[in-house]
Amino acid sequence: MDSTQLHLPxxxxxxxPWYLSYAKLALERGETTVSxxxxxxxxxxxxxxxxxxxxxxxxxxxxxxxxxxFTLIEVIETFLGFTETHKAFLFGVGRLxxxxxxxxxxxxxxxxxxxAFDVKFELAGTNINHIPIHYIDRMNELRQxxxxxxxxxxxxxxxxxxxxxxxxxxxxxxxxxFTPIRIRVPNNIVVQNTSIYAHLAxxxxxxxxxx
Amino acid sequence: MDSTQLHLPxxxxxxxPWYLSYAKLALERGETTVSxxxxxxxxxxxxxxxxxxxxxxxxxxxxxxxxxxFTLIEVIETFLGFTETHKAFLFGVGRLxxxxxxxxxxxxxxxxxxxAFDVKFELAGTNINHIPIHYIDRMNELRQxxxxxxxxxxxxxxxxxxxxxxxxxxxxxxxxxFTPIRIRVPNNIVVQNTSIYAHLAxxxxxxxxxx
DNA sequence: TAGATTGTTAATCGATTAACAATC
DNA sequence: TAGATTGTTAATCGATTAACAATC
Numbered sequence: 001m002d003s004t005q006l007h008l009p010x011x012x013x014x015x016x017p018w019y020l021s022y023a024k025l026a027l028e029r030g031e032t033t034v035s036x037x038x039x040x041x042x043x044x045x046x047x048x049x050x051x052x053x054x055x056x057x058x059x060x061x062x063x064x065x066x067x068x069x070f071t072l073i074e075v076i077e078t079f080l081g082f083t084e085t086h087k088a089f090l091f092g093v094g095r096l097x098x099x100x101x102x103x104x105x106x107x108x109x110x111x112x113x114x115x116a117f118d119v120k121f122e123l124a125g126t127n128i129n130h131i132p133i134h135y136i137d138r139m140n141e142l143r144q145x146x147x148x149x150x151x152x153x154x155x156x157x158x159x160x161x162x163x164x165x166x167x168x169x170x171x172x173x174x175x176x177x178f179t180p181i182r183i184r185v186p187n188n189i190v191v192q193n194t195s196i197y198a199h200l201a202x203x204x205x206x207x208x209x210x211x
Numbered sequence: 212m213d214s215t216q217l218h219l220p221x222x223x224x225x226x227x228p229w230y231l232s233y234a235k236l237a238l239e240r241g242e243t244t245v246s247x248x249x250x251x252x253x254x255x256x257x258x259x260x261x262x263x264x265x266x267x268x269x270x271x272x273x274x275x276x277x278x279x280x281f282t283l284i285e286v287i288e289t290f291l292g293f294t295e296t297h298k299a300f301l302f303g304v305g306r307l308x309x310x311x312x313x314x315x316x317x318x319x320x321x322x323x324x325x326x327a328f329d330v331k332f333e334l335a336g337t338n339i340n341h342i343p344i345h346y347i348d349r350m351n352e353l354r355q356x357x358x359x360x361x362x363x364x365x366x367x368x369x370x371x372x373x374x375x376x377x378x379x380x381x382x383x384x385x386x387x388x389f390t391p392i393r394i395r396v397p398n399n400i401v402v403q404n405t406s407i408y409a410h411l412a413x414x415x416x417x418x419x420x421x422x
Numbered sequence: 423t424a425g426a427t428t429g430t431t432a433a434t435c436g437a438t439t440a441a442c443a444a445t446c
Numbered sequence: 447t448a449g450a451t452t453g454t455t456a457a458t459c460g461a462t463t464a465a466c467a468a469t470c
Contacts, residue, residue: 009461013416014409018393021368025392028369035427043393046463051429063427063469081415099310109408110415150414157232158239174418176410181236182229182254190417192410197320198225199387199403203361204292204321205224206401207385220437246451257439262453274445274451 012053013080018043019050020076027069035066082110087148088176090116091163092155093123093133096178100152101128113152115142140170149173157181223264224291229254230261231287238280246277293321298359299387301327302374303366304334304344307389311363312339324363326353351381360384368392 019039026034036054040047054067059075061067077083090097090113100106101116116133118124124135134142142148151167153160153175160181167175174190177183180197230250237245247265251258265278270286272278288294301308301324311317312327327344329335335346345353353359362378364371364386371392378386385401388394391408 007420008416010413011461013413017391017406017409017412021391022393025369036429037427042395044395045393047427048429048463048465049461051427052462055429061428063429064425065470066427080412081419082412084415086415086418095310095313095316099306099313102306102310105306106411109411111411150418158236173421174414176414180228180232182233182256184253184255188421190414190421192414194407194410195228196405198228199405200317200320200322201228201291201293202221202224203385203387203401203403204295204297205219207297207361208292209218210384210399210401222437247453248451258451259439259441259453260437262451263438266453272452274453275449276446277451 008056012056015045015049015053016057016076016080018045019054020073020080020082023069023073023076027073032069033062033066034069034072036061038066080110082108084110085112086110086150087112087114087146088150088152089114089139089143089148090131090152090154091118091136091139091167092153092159093118093120093128094154094156097152097154098128100154100178101131104129111150114146114148139166143170143172150176152176152178153183154178219267223267226256226260226264227268227287227291229256230265231284231291231293234278234280234283234287238284243280244273244277245280245283247272249277291321293319295321296323297321297361298323298325298357299361299363300325300350300354300359301342301363301365302329302347302350302378303364303370304329304331304339305365305367308363308365309339311365311389312342315340322361325357325359350377354381354383362386364388364390364394366390 022039022043023034036050037047040050057075057079059067059072088111090100093116101113113131116131117136117139118133119136121135123133126133149172151172153163155163157179160179161183164175164183164185168185168189175185177191177193180195183191185191233250233254234245247261248258251261268286268290270278270283299322301311304327312324324342327342328347328350329344330347332346334344337344360383362383364374366374368390371390372394375386375394375396379396379400386396388402388404391406394402396402
């Protein structure tokens with residue numbers, strides 16, 4: 001099974017980091033093997049779903065034993081691309097943008113922000129957490145120098161589409177969209193929408209439904 | 212149709228904020244009506260899906276015209292609970308926790324963080340953005356004083372379950388979980404998992420699949 | 423061997439999409 | 447009226463769940 005070409009359902013991809021975190025904690029506790037049934041019980045997911053998700057990636061367990069904790073961590077991390085370094089530009093150094101620049105945790109998951117851009121003149125030339133901030137018009141030039149093709153969108157909503165268009169023009173391949181706007185892109189561009197407010201909507205709704 | 216008791220699919224709930232942002236931008240541009248077909252075209256979603264999503268909530272459009280932009284904004288905001296104020300406690304004042312405390316945007320979406328807790332003694336008594344930070348052992352007392360029942364979880368992964376258990380013990384009704392850990396909770400507790408790393412996993416995978 | 427586990431295949435469930443009737 | 451739009455109903459699609467065979 002060539003797992004690098006297999007199309008995984010998005011829900012399955014989102015669950016893999018759970019198993020990864022679980023395995024990491026298990027390793028800390030000194031557990032050398034983990035079984036899918038145990039994972040399922042501990043994180044409240046169907047056992048067959050865990051098994052199915054793990055069958056997508058290139059890892060085999062031992063009957064009556066489970067998976068080697070160490071191998072499982074390694075395989076999931078590699079499969080998800082967390083062991084490589086993906087370079088990215090960040091657009092919009094506001095509160096959220098600034099927080100992402102501060103977050104060294106991203107590097108652990110394979111993402112390195114190497115430059116940030118903003119329209120505020122006073123930010124140009126400064127840096128946050130050793131990441132340089134440039135005025136937006138230098139983007140194309142630096143993009144060509146570095147070959148970066150992932151852009152992180154943390155601008156105000158009324159500039160979201162405009163800045164996304166700029167990225168598309170500059171031949172970016174992926175946009176990580178933190179705005180609550182659904183941006184329009186050609187379908188060869190990968191977009192991940194991460195609007196925390198959408199989660200608030202779901203949370204409030206479920207709270208209201210509860211007895 | 213009593214929309215307060217209808218069970219909406221989670222994907223639909225997550226799309227509503229898109230329509231809301233779209234309507235807000237349309238209002239800024241001076242458009243007094245928006246049609247579901249136009250929304251669909253502009254944000255790249257099926258028109259029938261937009262219509263279906265909007266049919267869940269208590270809003271009616273006019274044939275040949277669409278929805279009143281103003282009414283649509285009001286109805287979605289109210290339905291999603293963004294017009295009320297939901298009070299919350301935040302647990303774990305690290306980079307991410309600190310960023311959330313700074314983010315006044317949350318208030319616009321109906322969430323107000325009124326206190327934060329941490330195990331670092333040196334943080335107790337300080338505040339961020341006028342929100343007081345307490346040592347963790349004061350949580351129960353303040354919870355009883357304030358009646359807060361939403362907890363935001365931004366602690367390190369090896370403390371995630373422990374702190375979640377503490378919240379459950381203290382009778383919290385909802386946990387907004389920003390850790391990559393899938394926490395175990397009784398099923399009367401509402402959990403929203405917002406791990407940005409899961410989105411990275413999907414993004415890297417889709418990038419690899421692309422031609 | 424008995425029992426626990428992996429991992430596949432089939433059945434079910436629910437969301438999305440398509441078709442279309444109703445309306446202005 | 448013709449055409450654009452809402453909004454519902456039926457068909458399709460895909461993910462989850464259940465059942466179970468294989469393995470140690």
